[in-house]
Amino acid sequence: MTVQLYARDVGTGTPLVLLHAFPLSSAMWLAQREGLAGRFRVVTPDLRGFGGSLLGDDEPSIDAMADDVARVFRRLGVQRAVVGGLSMGGYVAMALCRRHPDLVRGLVLADTRAGADTDEVRATRLRQAETLEGEDSVRVLVEEVLPHLVGPTTFRQRALIYGRVRGLVQATPPRAAAWAQRAMAARGDAFETLRGLKVPALVMVGAEDVLATEEEARVMVDALPNAELQVIPRAGHLCAVEQPDLFNQAVAEFTTALARTGE
Template sequence: MTVQLYARDVGAGTPLVLLHAFPLSSAMWLAQREGLGGRFRVITPDLRGFGGSVLGAGEPSVETMADDVARLFRRLGLPRAVLGGLSLGGYVAMALCRRHPDLVSGLVLAGTRAAADPAEVRERRLAQADRLERDGTVRVLVDEVLPGLVGPTTYRQRALVYGRVRGLVQATPARAAAWAQRAMAAREESFDTLRGLKVPALVVVGSEDELAGEDDARAMTDALPNAELLVIPRAGHLCAVEQPDLFNQAVAEFAAAVSRPTA
């Protein structure tokens, strides 16, 4: 089933498409829409099943999610854009680079990994998907996923940020979360995709990220032909939410350089 993604679309200029983390929605990009919308056209879709987008039917896969995003590009008349993804959004961004490389003028990968899941992580995802479908609630995500989404500095010093992340997790539809967990569990590694990338890339990781840490970020940076690595201090997995000013500054500089005409 073809799914038409809901997307928030603000600002003007070079298009910047940002794909959200699991198990959140495009609401997580509020600080990016506010901080970057004055310089860029910031487009933040809800991936299928999340926020304002329907789940539809079909076998769970990040490729299907990437095709949804490619259709959004066509619907909005975007020939190309700087593409960013955090966590799940990074997996979808890499799949989009594999399947629709001509749409991408620059790539931002944050809090994500190019490796496939090891067996124990895959089994945990599938067990959580089963429980989400059985219970019909996201209690398992609050118990098992939420604690890893932010770093200890955010837990201790940013109660409002943690509370907002918790609220976004609690608002996630259980069926969509189960589908996405199965999609992530089934994904293959993306290192070959990164090695073949023809556009510049920025890899971002929080210094306190325990889900996709600096080793994962360096492995992606090393695989990419033209990439720089930024480690954001005092941030965990959701570095764009925990340290939005630092994230926005880096993305703005990167997107401006990508869009600058070459002599």
């Protein structure tokens, strides 16, 4: 079944397609739409099953999610874009680079990893997927995933942001979350894709991220032919939500430089 993703499309200029984290939706990009749409065309799809997008009946697969995003490009008439992905969105962005490289003008990878899951992480994902479906509730995500999504600084000092993230997790459809966990558990290693990337990349990581660490970000930078690293202070796994001004500034500088060189 072909799934048509719901996507918000605001602003004009160089297209910037941002792919959201698990288990959130494109609502997480609010500060990016507000802060970047004055300079760029910002497109934020809801990945399948999340937000306003249907789940469909395909086998769980990050590649299927990447193909969904490629169809958004075609539907909106976007020839090429700077593609940014945070966490799960980064997995989808890397799959897009492998399957549809002609669409990618530059790559932003935030709080994500190029390696496949360890056996332990994979087992946890599959157990959570079973629980999500069995209970038809996101309780397991609120208890086990939410505590690691933001850093201690946000938890202590940014109650509104933490509350917003909690609300987005609670709004996640359990079946979509289960599907996505199975898709992430089944994904392979993306280092070959990174080594073959023909466009510039920006790798970003929250200094307090425990899910996708600074060390893992540096390994990705080393694999990429043309990449820079930006460590976002006082941010955990959702650096774009926790420190939106710093995130937006880095993405704006990267995208503006790409547009200037005509990459």
